[in-house]
Amino acid sequence: ARRTVRVELADRSYDILIGPGLIAAAGREIASRLKGRKIAVITDENVAPIYLDNFLAALKVEGIDAVSLVLPAGEKTKSFEHLISVCDSVLAARIERNDAVVALGGGVIGDLTGFAAGIARRGSRFIQVPTSLLAQVDSSVGGKTGINSPHGKNLIGVFHQPDLVLADTDVLDTLSPREFRAGYAEVAKYGLIDKPDFFAWLEQNWQAVFAGGDARIEAIATSCQAKADVVAADERENGQRALLNLGHTFGHALEAATQYDSARLVHGEGVSIGMVLAHQFSTRMNLCSPDDGKRVEKHLREVGLPTSMDEIPGGLPPAEVLMDAIAQDKKVKGGKLTFILTRGVGQSFVADDVPQSEVVAFLKEKL
Ligand code: NAD
Ligand code: ZN
Structure with a gap:
């Protein structure tokens, strides 16, 4: 029972796929939309042990090369310090125009990774794989990205729309109640x-x-x-x-x-x-x-x-x-x-x- 929602913007549009088994199907869905064959996956320490290996395996089957970066979980990760590490790993992986940066995690990872994707090489392709309910219904859609400042939440960031959103509804089973x-x-x-x-x-x-x-x-x-x-x-x-x-x-x-x-x-x-x-x-x-x-x-x-x-x-x-x-x-x-x-x-x-x-x-x- 998979559903597709299309986000129609003035200059382009993208799909949100919603349903079970989308982590396992991620390789196919990404390979059919992406010309490049390189991906940088950004995730957090709670999500990585449960889903990162499966996600990387799904990419590998389709011949996509991926590097990954695992960050601490929690709101404090939306900081300049971690923005630098995400940008560094995107550049070190030599992610180019047709390649993509992937956020595998909740809204924290999505907001931070989207911001890095929006500024690294003046804008890289960006794929959201939201793993929390909040990220699936809200933060992964719409292109608002950013980090926090001592002056307040989400005060530094850019609009950077994703090219694809994969919301695997099975992963919500491991989310805390x-x-x-x-x-x-x-x-x-x-x-x-x-x-x-x-x-x-x-x-x-x-x-x-x-x-x-x-x-x-x-x-x-x-x-x-x-x-x-x-x-x-x-x-x-x-x-x-x-x-x-x-x-x-x-x-x-x-x-x-x-x-x-x-x-x-x-x-x-x-x-x-x-x-x-x-x-x-x-x-x-x-x-x-x-x-x-x-x-x-x-x-x-x-x-x-x-x-x-x-x-x-x-x-x-x-x-x-x-x-x-x-x-x-x-x-x-x-x-x-x-x-x-x-x-x-x-x-x-x-x-x-x-x-x-x-x-x-x-x-x-x-x-
Ligand atoms: P989060 O990313 O911190 O995730 C919540 C917790 O669940 C974390 O500990 C995470 O490691 C864990 N987790 C995530 N997926 C899991 C899974 N499948 N199994 C087990 N654990 C899992 O927080 P959130 O609630 O997803 O997102 C909140 C953030 O989203 C805030 O920073 C907020 O500002 C931002 N946000 C952004 C927008 C936007 O439009 N960009 C909209 C709403 C919220
Ligand atoms: Zn909200």
Whole structure:
């Protein structure tokens, strides 16, 4: 049951293949699309012992030569230091115009490797082999790449679209339940942005999505299609692409407030809490019925995601400090900020005139 989603951009397009067995089939899929016969594979220390040998073997059968680089796992790997090592290994492998750089891993490896591929030799071919649910439904699609700075997350990077995305749904079986749930927050996000029927389907079928099989493939394909549509309409985020940030303004502030410490909070968990807050804040702004917020909260809690700030271990700073983190993440003009608000499940929109004072008052109530 393999699915293909095509990302149609102004100047070119690429396929996202979704389904079981794609690591084993990677050699064939890559060889049929790539003129070159050399590949640099970048992965992390958790993914490498489980999947790297199989992936390299699949390439070798098709006569593709590969070198690999295994980096430490975790958000701290999205750094200048590791960007240098990835660029060095790409150049040392003499990856040329028709060859490719492959990211085999979660969003951390994808963002870092994509950035290196975007700048090495002024842009090398790039293939995403996302292995986390979050990477399969979100970060591997759309071409945003980058690393973190002491000034904030993802502040240094380039747009560099992949040439192919291979999402092997079998590999999600080895992902920790916590990381799977975190990725699921982004799946639910697509329903909450503008697909109320998809959200209702998830409410009915989430257990099957977690179990694997066709429901999982369906949920991933629907998510990729949703992201592909938004990216095709607004590749460089001049407008509607910002909708993908539903729940992320609060979420990023919570990630910053917990020092990106994955023991306390991972990205998808911050997004889960952030999406509930976005609905509650929209209710406060008289846009959204409180029942919609309750419905969102109920579903996310049911799958095991955190839905309120008091579930974050270790305590949080006061509302003003969280507001500072929000102001770092979003442009504030004359005390107003851009925020993704909602009129209800599946009715999100970009508001660019949200008073900062309202956000602070809301956070004070919630903390
Ligand atoms: P991650 O890459 O850290 O992966 C999560 C953990 O799971 C890691 O420990 C990893 O080693 C492990 N792992 C991955 N696949 C596995 C598998 N199949 N089996 C066992 N373990 C596995 O984190 P993530 O959640 O995949 O991605 C988060 C990153 O993605 C953040 O840095 C975020 O900023 C970025 N992101 C980027 C975009 C974008 O558009 N570029 C979008 C959303 C998120
Ligand atoms: Zn996200």
